[in-house]
Amino acid sequence: MAELESYTERETRPQRELIEIDDELMQDIEELVRTRSNFLLLNILQDLYPADIAHILNRLEGDDLEFVFSLLSTETASEVLPELSDESRSFVLQHIAPADLAKMLDGMASDDAADIIGEMTDEAAEQILGTMDVRDSSHVEELLRYDESTAGGIMAKEVAVVDDRATLKNAIRVVRKFARDHRNIYNVYVVDENHLLVGTVALQDLLLYAPNKRIKSIMHDDVISVTTDVDQEEVAKIFQKYDIVSLPVTDTAGKLLGRITVDDIVDVLEEEHEEDVARMVGSDADELERRSPAQVAMLRLPWVLITLVVEMGAVFMVSRFDKTLSQVILLAAFMPIISALSGNTGLQSAAIIVRGLATGHVQLSRWWHPVIRQMQTTFIIGTICGTLLGIVGALWEGNPVFGFVVGFSMLISINISGLIGTVSPMVSKRLGFDPAITAGPFETAFQDVVGITIFLSIATALLRWL
Amino acid sequence: MAELESYTERETRPQRELIEIDDELMQDIEELVRTRSNFLLLNILQDLYPADIAHILNRLEGDDLEFVFSLLSTETASEVLPELSDESRSFVLQHIAPADLAKMLDGMASDDAADIIGEMTDEAAEQILGTMDVRDSSHVEELLRYDESTAGGIMAKEVAVVDDRATLKNAIRVVRKFARDHRNIYNVYVVDENHLLVGTVALQDLLLYAPNKRIKSIMHDDVISVTTDVDQEEVAKIFQKYDIVSLPVTDTAGKLLGRITVDDIVDVLEEEHEEDVARMVGSDADELERRSPAQVAMLRLPWVLITLVVEMGAVFMVSRFDKTLSQVILLAAFMPIISALSGNTGLQSAAIIVRGLATGHVQLSRWWHPVIRQMQTTFIIGTICGTLLGIVGALWEGNPVFGFVVGFSMLISINISGLIGTVSPMVSKRLGFDPAITAGPFETAFQDVVGITIFLSIATALLRWL
Numbered sequence: 001m002a003e004l005e006s007y008t009e010r011e012t013r014p015q016r017e018l019i020e021i022d023d024e025l026m027q028d029i030e031e032l033v034r035t036r037s038n039f040l041l042l043n044i045l046q047d048l049y050p051a052d053i054a055h056i057l058n059r060l061e062g063d064d065l066e067f068v069f070s071l072l073s074t075e076t077a078s079e080v081l082p083e084l085s086d087e088s089r090s091f092v093l094q095h096i097a098p099a100d101l102a103k104m105l106d107g108m109a110s111d112d113a114a115d116i117i118g119e120m121t122d123e124a125a126e127q128i129l130g131t132m133d134v135r136d137s138s139h140v141e142e143l144l145r146y147d148e149s150t151a152g153g154i155m156a157k158e159v160a161v162v163d164d165r166a167t168l169k170n171a172i173r174v175v176r177k178f179a180r181d182h183r184n185i186y187n188v189y190v191v192d193e194n195h196l197l198v199g200t201v202a203l204q205d206l207l208l209y210a211p212n213k214r215i216k217s218i219m220h221d222d223v224i225s226v227t228t229d230v231d232q233e234e235v236a237k238i239f240q241k242y243d244i245v246s247l248p249v250t251d252t253a254g255k256l257l258g259r260i261t262v263d264d265i266v267d268v269l270e271e272e273h274e275e276d277v278a279r280m281v282g283s284d285a286d287e288l289e290r291r292s293p294a295q296v297a298m299l300r301l302p303w304v305l306i307t308l309v310v311e312m313g314a315v316f317m318v319s320r321f322d323k324t325l326s327q328v329i330l331l332a333a334f335m336p337i338i339s340a341l342s343g344n345t346g347l348q349s350a351a352i353i354v355r356g357l358a359t360g361h362v363q364l365s366r367w368w369h370p371v372i373r374q375m376q377t378t379f380i381i382g383t384i385c386g387t388l389l390g391i392v393g394a395l396w397e398g399n400p401v402f403g404f405v406v407g408f409s410m411l412i413s414i415n416i417s418g419l420i421g422t423v424s425p426m427v428s429k430r431l432g433f434d435p436a437i438t439a440g441p442f443e444t445a446f447q448d449v450v451g452i453t454i455f456l457s458i459a460t461a462l463l464r465w466l
Numbered sequence: 467m468a469e470l471e472s473y474t475e476r477e478t479r480p481q482r483e484l485i486e487i488d489d490e491l492m493q494d495i496e497e498l499v500r501t502r503s504n505f506l507l508l509n510i511l512q513d514l515y516p517a518d519i520a521h522i523l524n525r526l527e528g529d530d531l532e533f534v535f536s537l538l539s540t541e542t543a544s545e546v547l548p549e550l551s552d553e554s555r556s557f558v559l560q561h562i563a564p565a566d567l568a569k570m571l572d573g574m575a576s577d578d579a580a581d582i583i584g585e586m587t588d589e590a591a592e593q594i595l596g597t598m599d600v601r602d603s604s605h606v607e608e609l610l611r612y613d614e615s616t617a618g619g620i621m622a623k624e625v626a627v628v629d630d631r632a633t634l635k636n637a638i639r640v641v642r643k644f645a646r647d648h649r650n651i652y653n654v655y656v657v658d659e660n661h662l663l664v665g666t667v668a669l670q671d672l673l674l675y676a677p678n679k680r681i682k683s684i685m686h687d688d689v690i691s692v693t694t695d696v697d698q699e700e701v702a703k704i705f706q707k708y709d710i711v712s713l714p715v716t717d718t719a720g721k722l723l724g725r726i727t728v729d730d731i732v733d734v735l736e737e738e739h740e741e742d743v744a745r746m747v748g749s750d751a752d753e754l755e756r757r758s759p760a761q762v763a764m765l766r767l768p769w770v771l772i773t774l775v776v777e778m779g780a781v782f783m784v785s786r787f788d789k790t791l792s793q794v795i796l797l798a799a800f801m802p803i804i805s806a807l808s809g810n811t812g813l814q815s816a817a818i819i820v821r822g823l824a825t826g827h828v829q830l831s832r833w834w835h836p837v838i839r840q841m842q843t844t845f846i847i848g849t850i851c852g853t854l855l856g857i858v859g860a861l862w863e864g865n866p867v868f869g870f871v872v873g874f875s876m877l878i879s880i881n882i883s884g885l886i887g888t889v890s891p892m893v894s895k896r897l898g899f900d901p902a903i904t905a906g907p908f909e910t911a912f913q914d915v916v917g918i919t920i921f922l923s924i925a926t927a928l929l930r931w932l
Contacts, residue, residue, distance in 0.1 A: 023831065051707045179711050184654070187672045202652045203669050203878035207641050210536030240736065241517045243729035245650075247709050259713065262728050263709035266735065270706070275737045280746055281817040282810060293842035297850075298816055304847055307810055308854065311803035318799035319862075325795050332791055332798040336914050337777035339802055344748055344773050344907050350767055351747040355740065365489065381770055386765075388774065396785075398681075439811050448802050 054083035152228030346417030379420030618694030812883030844884030852877035
């Protein structure tokens with residue numbers, strides 16, 4: 001059987017061990033690092049998965065980090081480098097010989113290599129690209145041209161690709177060759193003579209049919225693909241919707257340029273998640289990565305200062321009602337509860353609409369649907385809170401009118417906050433801003449001003465009975 | 467070549483078309499639904515991906531939804547059903563003959579079938595399980611026994627598995643058989659005579675070596691796996707860390723029970739994300755799915771009422787300072803800005819710590835690290851905000867002491883809020899609660915009370931100079 005001879009009779013891959021890196025093991029490793037016990041350390045490290053080695057390195061600093069990284073083989077180092085934290089990686093990159101780094105980058109998937117070179121200064125990047133294998137460096141140079149939050153910015157250039165006149169046997173040969181350098185093959189892409197993407201074959205299908213069958217007869221010819229300029233969030237949605245593990249990327253003419261794999265999408269989802277949460281509290285997802293408190297303070301400060309400016313409006317409004325307040329000082333005591341509850345309700349509505357806009361549940365073309373729903377919801381919440389607060393207020397001051405003022409103000413301001421919270425993300429989106437911007441501190445501060453103004457206006461109108 | 471005869475020479479799968487479902491197409495479809503044009507509708511639907519058919523069905527209601535669903539073949543229906551929104555699915559399930567549903571469930575992956583049966587009443591579930599294929603229903607019954615947020619609850623029973631004495635040829639035969647009914651094969655699992663998981667082989671490796679090679683000689687024998695009771699968030703972390711697409715699930719003895727695929731993990735990440743965001747504003751991720759405003763109001767109300775109770779503390783505190791306020795009424799005007807900024811800073815710190823605890827950046831065993839960092843950060847923010855507000859206050863009232871009171875109160879309350887925001891998620895985690903609970907409305911309300919109390923106490927102490 002001639003077929004057999006073409007099998008790459010190489011050795012099997014090194015076996016790795018899955019070890020949980022607990023505090024005890026970490027202490028042992030730190031002791032070995034301190035005593036510079038090369039041999040014993042290598043013995044531990046060579047059996048670990050790259051992600052676990054990266055985890056250990058992330059807990060070391062300075063000379064220790066440099067020492068342990070230098071123990072790794074080029075192959076292992078090229079797998080560990082993309083897994084390091086930004087901080088550890090930037091330290092390692094500064095302490096590594098350019099020739100060694102070039103070798104590591106050659107062994108890396110093009111998307112990982114591009115991410116790493118993208119973090120370097122232009123000068124350092126140019127030097128490294130000049131030292132790298134020509135084919136690899138041209139891949140990286142191409143990837144660096146795309147915006148890093150688009151399909152082009154997250155794709156890898158390495159794809160298993162066959163001609164549309166190929167047989168299954170040809171395709172299997174391509175996979176074998178590809179598998180020598182790359183993990184994670186899920187599909188073979190089929191292109192025509194102009195390198196236009198015309199179909200895709202799942203790896204499992206290569207095992208299903210006779211080797212002499214034409215690839216064209218078994219391929220899926222309506223391929224789900226994206227162009228390089230599609231935003232990474234859109235790409236993630238396509239992965240979710242169609243439950244796929246890899247997605248080809250083409251230029252606008254349909255020429256195959258690369259592929260995105262699901263592991264990158266998992267990272268995209270995490271990144272977007274961190275951005276959302278950070279924005280809601282008025283910070284930046286980078287905060288997790290940065291070390292210096294001064295840098296973190298600078299990241300947060302813009303949001304805090306916006307809140308400060310908006311809240312100055314509340315100061316101004318309250319100061320205009322000084323006569324009302326000086327007559328019924330207990331009104332001041334109910335200000336915080338009214339602003340807190342209406343701020344909270346507004347934020348709830350805003351967060352739901354932001355999420356709905358992201359998932360497609362909320363559509364701008366039918367904007368009145370969510371508005372009606374949210375208004376009904378906040379009316380129920382407002383009525384319950386208003387009634388409760390009204391009873392408390394009436395009993396506290398011993399005056400039913402006082403109860404009515406706080407209760408009715410609560411109802412009105414919760415409803416207005418809900419309306420603003422519902423409409424403002426849609427307006428933001430319509431105007432081309434990120435809707436999430438409205439579900440943060442700005443929203444809360446604005447609701448504060450609105451809630452307090454409503455409360456004190458109603459109180460002033462009914463002042464003679466208070 | 468005898469080998470050739472064993473290929474399943476079946477027809478290729480039906481080709482599907484990727485069509486963007488825009489408003490125009492949707493209007494055409496709605497028109498065809500209204501006129502009950504079976505033939506034309508089927509013509510459109512049969513070329514679409516299940517996720518796109520589900521998207522169309524989600525936009526229909528009542529009889530229209532039932533009519534279009536009834537047009538689908540059992541095979542297509544079984545692919546569409548798991549993709550429907552909760553609301554559409556629950557409507558369809560109520561209007562479908564149990565015998566038809568049982569057939570659809572038989573054609574579904576066991577994890578999807580279990581999810582659907584899990585949503586039904588016990589009585590309906592029992593009836594359906596009795597009608598289903600015995601093997602499929604026993605799978606579903608097993609899956610229903612696991613908590614739905616654990617590895618057991620999200621795994622599927624269908625795995626491609628071979629004996630450890632098998633050759634590659636045997637394994638390829640297993641894959642062929644498996645591929646007849648299932649998509650998404652990434653690995654073949656290897657078990658010993660007691661069905662204990664001993665290794666895994668990537669699909670691509672089946673193409674690399676000679677068919678007569680023993681599976682044992684090429685398999686990875688240190689398999690990453692989880693037991694059924696591992697929380698789904700932990701499972702998602704393992705997928706992220708090791709960049710894998712499928713993960714075997716075993717019992718505590720190591721017996722292979724099923725596998726989890728990455729598409730389910732993408733859904734888990736989205737679910738956790740929605741939960742986090744919902745919790746931060748005081749709502750529930752279910753809110754997106756539920757239709758009735760009354761139901762949504764009930765989901766949000768517990769959070770709103772907690773805020774109300776905590777804020778009653780603020781009402782009480784302010785009322786105790788009525789003498790101070792009645793003497794310097796402008797103090798009331800600065801209450802909202804102090805509570806808003808300290809609430810915001812506390813929430814920022816809390817969100818960062820919650821995230822850090824989730825990612826492992828923050829470790830309870832080294833709790834002082836984040837505390838020191840956050841205190842430095844909030845000190846910088848507090849100093850800047852305090853100075854600005856102090857200047858504004860001094861100019862407004864024309865009294866430097868008034869400026870000192872608002873500025874100094876701002877500094878102190880931002881720092882205390884930052885400290886509470888940093889420590890409380892760690893305390894929650896230590897006590898076994900979800901740390902995210904502290905990064906929501908409760909936190910903000912609590913900060914309100916603290917901020918206002920500090921402010922009015924300082925003002926009272928310095929009252930004679932105001």
